[in-house]
Amino acid sequence: MEENHLFPVFFKLSQLHVLVVGGGLIGLEKVNALLENCPSANITVVATSFLPELTELVKDAPNVELIQKPFSCGDMLGKELAIAATGNREVNLYIWEKAKSSRVLINVADTPDLCDFYLGSIVQKGQLKIAISTNGKSPTVAKRLKEVLQEVIPVSINEVLDKLQLIRDRIKGDFTEKVRQLNQITEVLVKKD
Template identity: 45%
Template sequence: MERNNLYPVFLKVRNLEVLIIGGGFVAEEKLTFLLKSSPDANVTMVSPLFRKGTLAIAETGHVKRIEDSYNIKYLEGKHMVVATTDSPEVNIQVYHDCRAQSKLVNVADNPPYCDFYMGGIVTKGNVKVAISTNGKSPTTAKRLRQFFEDVIPENIDYLVKNLNVYRKKIKGNFEQKVEILNEFTKGLVEKV
């Protein structure tokens, strides 16, 4: 059986500079999901043309738009890059330019040219669940996202906040606190 060896992390993208190269439908999709998860993300988009929908979404966040074709100069100061142009040659050039500068890069719909994938995400208050299919099936990630949106209770954020307060008041060493919290939260995963 093949194994997913990706290491999941949760990035504070408000502290990073993100570059999206392209202004078409795929760029719009990537921008939409990025801003949905992290509305305070700092994003620059470079494209000779932008879809109207992309422009509308860009207005909702901290998105700088540059009307131009890709140029390596646009990588300066960027931490993460997403290439979404309709030119495979340009996207692969972006990949090689990013790798030469040790920048994280995702070439949309081309897993061999990705350092990271933008998977399915479920957010309920302070709780966030990320789903990856190792770049194999975005549709499966979407369905799993819908499943988790349904099964994670709406009041989960209330529980998380109260458990944080409770955790600070528990007496004992680390192992004792973990045991108490495990007992307290086991109802979250019990099968009905």
């Protein structure tokens, strides 16, 4: 059976610099996803034109810069992540080549073979964040799972997390002992009737 060998990672976007190339619907979708997850994300968006909705979206985002011009390889300088979101396969391939030669991790929208990482569906309730990946095979399935999880995770999960942090901070002993005690305490979360 085929498996998903992706390694899930949560980037601190306020400490990295992301380049998004594309100011249309795809660029809007990607910038919106980045800002929903980190309103203080450092993003540079390069495009020959910008949808009014994208301009509106970023007007109050302190660390987002819109640069109206065609993409050039110099746009990769100082970036850690890039997203090619132009809707033009040839242009996206060119952006991918420049990202690879600059050693910048890249996501090429709707082209899983050219992605170093995927933007999964995200479920968030307070401090809890769950990313869902189908290994690029079906964003629709990820979206449906997101809807299910969003519904079943209680709003009070933040209170649970706050209390568990207090408990974690008070537990004495080495790492193994702390893990044992936390596993015992949280067993009720997965206990079946």
